[in-house]
Amino acid sequence: MTDTAPSLASDAPLLREQIGTTLRLTMNRARSRNALSEEMLDALTEAFKEAGEDKSVHVIVLAADGDVFCAGHHLKEMTLHRADEDGGRAYFADIMARCSAMMMGIVKCPKPVIAEVQGMATAAGCQLVATCDLAIAADQAEFCTPGVNIGLFCSTPMVAVSRNLQRKQMMEMLLTGEIIDAITAKGYGLVNRVVPKQYLRTVIDKYASEIASKSPLTLKIGKEAFYNQLDMPLQEAYDYCSQVMTENMLARDAEEGINAFIQKRQPEWTGE
Incomplete structure (x- = not known):
């Protein structure tokens, strides 16, 4: 743009x-x-x-x-x-x-x-x-x-x-x-x-x-999860955030980011 x-x-x-x-x-x-x-x-x-x-x-x-x-x-x-x-x-x-x-x-x-x-x-x-x-x-x-x-x-x-x-x-x-x-x-x-x-x-x-410079998808997931878990009881917050991280792990940007970290290169985000 x-x-x-x-x-x-x-x-x-x-x-x-x-x-x-x-x-x-x-x-x-x-x-x-x-x-x-x-x-x-x-x-x-x-x-x-x-x-x-x-x-x-x-x-x-x-x-x-x-x-x-x-x-x-x-x-x-x-x-x-x-x-x-x-x-x-x-x-x-x-x-x-x-x-x-x-x-x-x-x-x-x-x-x-x-x-x-x-x-x-x-x-x-x-x-x-x-x-x-x-x-x-x-x-x-x-x-x-x-x-x-x-x-x-x-x-x-x-x-x-x-x-x-x-x-x-x-x-x-x-x-x-x-x-x-x-x-x-x-x-x-x-x-x-x-x-x-x-x-x-x-x-x-x-x-x-x-x-x-971060993945826009990761920022979206993280911000939403942060506010959602704030007022939850501790165990409920852990259960919720565990589900969030599982879904996040399956995202293309998470796969790319982890591979880039292992391969010592800059990640290429797609927002997916």
């Missing part, structure tokens, strides 16, 4: 750039702090679905324009619906469902998703970071779940973030709403690495290139 570069003048909420087998998605609403508005939710949902089905894409990078990675839900947009006949109930329920579906789209996407966090990620923005398979943060990035400060507990962000952090660390973030820095976020397990901002793209590209 021919590499495509995004137009810097584009007014689209989400810019797309494919370099080799890595698809780079950039949230393009710096003025609204890349909030998860209706248009952003729809754009992200569509992009992850399309990328999941595109055989030319092996890895997805989620980045953002501006100083803020993502400020969470678009509160101004949501508040307008308090004037609805039901006080906004139906609209709020729909937005929460759409946001949850978008997050699950990342988890269910067969391609690994890497968050490139250049700035602050708050509330559902923090949830977005936690939902991605990997997260690399600039040293000046910050994270928080501040809903408690405005009377709106970060309940849905809690779902994803609490699956990254220990219980007391999560409760501290939820109950205080305080901001944590990138180093603390790494210590908590929210991000994989913290790097100087000027090297963020370089490190992300290295990660993406390394992962993209």
